Each structure stands twice: as structure tokens, then as C-alpha cells.
Amino acid sequence: MSPPRSHHGSGDPPPHHRPRSHGGGGSGSIRQAEEAAAHVLSTGRSTANGGAGPSPAASGARPSADDVLVSSWEDNYAKLSDPSKFNVEANDQAYSGFDAHTEANHGPQVPLQRAPDVKTIEGRIYGDDGWDRPMNGSLRWTDPSTMNRTINDYVSRNWEQIRSDLAVGNKHRAVFDAGRRVGEGYVNKGMGGAGPREAQYVTTSVVRILIDVVPGSDPPVPFIVTAFPSALG
Numbered sequence: 028m029s030p031p032r033s034h035h036g037s038g039d040p041p042p043h044h045r046p047r048s049h050g051g052g053g054s055g056s057i058r059q060a061e062e063a064a065a066h067v068l069s070t071g072r073s074t075a076n077g078g079a080g081p082s083p084a085a086s087g088a089r090p091s092a093d094d095v096l097v098s099s100w101e102d103n104y105a106k107l108s109d110p111s112k113f114n115v116e117a118n119d120q121a122y123s124g125f126d127a128h129t130e131a132n133h134g135p136q137v138p139l140q141r142a143p144d145v146k147t148i149e150g151r152i153y154g155d156d157g158w159d160r161p162m163n164g165s166l167r168w169t170d171p172s173t174m175n176r177t178i179n180d181y182v183s184r185n186w187e188q189i190r191s192d193l194a195v196g197n198k199h200r201a202v203f204d205a206g207r208r209v210g211e212g213y214v215n216k217g218m219g220g221a222g223p224r225e226a227q228y229v230t231t232s233v234v235r236i237l238i239d240v241v242p243g244s245d246p247p248v249p250f251i252v253t254a255f256p257s258a259l260g
Contacts, residue, residue, distance in 0.1 A: 114175060
């Protein structure tokens with residue numbers, strides 16, 4: 028095992044930067060429709076005189092398929108209320124059936140260093156017991172308080188974008204810098220293919236997050252699919 032180092036080259040995290048959102052959705056007309064819907068959700072529908080007003084259905088006109096779709100998005104948006112606070116342990120227990128797995132794979136209780144017959148953070152680099160396959164990065168949260176606080180701070184700051192993504196049927200995906208050390212783990216030094224897999228210890232302030240809506244829930248219920256420290260961006 029190589030000596031500890033910071034993912035950013037020093038003990039200090041880099042300056043905070045804006046999260047990169049990767050909401051789902053395709054390209055072309057689908058993406059354009061989603062962008063138009065996001066505009067409608069934030070400003071209201073435009074009327075003939077240029078203002079915002081009721082939908083065609085409300086004015087007596089027969090709604091088009093696009094109107095019906097946008098109306099459903101508006102309904103979802105209106106029903107999506109800002110969650111008070113996420114508790115990751117409770118979230119994972121409630122929604123494990125929908126692949127919520129932050130604690131199982133990245134919780135601070137997962138042992139750090141590789142050991143025989145034990146699921147460990149370092150062992151994931153090699154595909155050891157408890158892991159489906161080898162990975163080039165494997166990190167855990169430093170402690171439960173940091174995990175919950177970092178996730179909830181992000182959700183609070185970015186709720187409108189999260190809400191818009193979920194309202195139109197997308198998952199919300201993002202990478203952000205928490206501005207402080209939040210996780211530790213290992214990266215594969217040999218991931219360029221030049222040699223055997225070799226785990227090197229790192230720390231990081233970067234987090235990847237994925238938020239979805241419980242299928243069939245009405246009103247829509249958001250939940251954390253996963254949120255974890257990342258050394259690979």
C-alpha cells in the first residue's frame with residue numbers, strides 16, 4: 028500500500044466550484060422539450076399577448092400531446108416539496124429495494140484496508156469479497172455527520188435544479204466540491220494498463236450524487252440512490 032496523499036496534491040482542498048449537473052435525458056428534440064419544460068416550470072406558460080397564463084385546456088382549447096406532457100411535469104413540479112433533511116441510514120433502509128446503497132458501499136463503517144474474506148474499501152480496487160468487480164476508485168465517507176451534512180447542504184443549495192430534473196422524469200446527477208475533506212479511500216495506480224492493479228490511498232473533497240423519485244409515488248418522493256466521495260471526478 029502506497030503512502031497517504033491528497034487527491035488534490037496537498038492537504039488543502041481546491042476552491043469551491045459550481046456543481047456539474049448531469050440530469051438524465053437524451054438529445055435533440057427530447058432535450059429541447061425538457062429545456063422548454065424547465066422554462067415553463069420556472070416562468071409559467073406564455074399567452075398570445077406575451078404574458079404568462081393558463082394552459083390551453085384551462086382556456087377551453089383542446090390540449091395537444093405536448094400540452095398534456097408539460098401539464099404532467101408541472102403537476103410533478105408543484106408536488107415536489109423540499110425534503111426537510113435526508114438521513115442516509117434511514118434513506119437506505121427505506122429505499123434499498125430501489126438500489127439506495129450509499130452506506131452499504133461508501134459508509135464510514137466499511138473497513139478501509141484490505142483484509143481476507145472481508146468487504147473493504149481497498150479490496151474493491153481488486154474485486155475482493157463483497158464486490159461485483161474491480162474498480163479504479165473506491166472511497167468512503169469520513170464519518171456519518173460529514174456524510175449527512177454534506178449531502179443536505181448540497182440538496183438545500185441546489186433544490187430548484189434537482190426539483191426540475193425530477194419533475195420531468197429525469198434522475199438528478201451531479202459532481203461537486205464540498206470545499207473540505209469529506210472522504211478517503213483508494214485509487215488504482217495501474218488503471219492506465221501499464222502494470223498490475225495497485226491501490227493508492229487518497230483523500231478528497233469531491234462528491235458524486237444521484238437522486239431519483241420513488242417509482243409510482245404520488246406525490247413524488249425523492250430519495251438518494253447514492254452519494255459518495257470521488258477521487259476520479
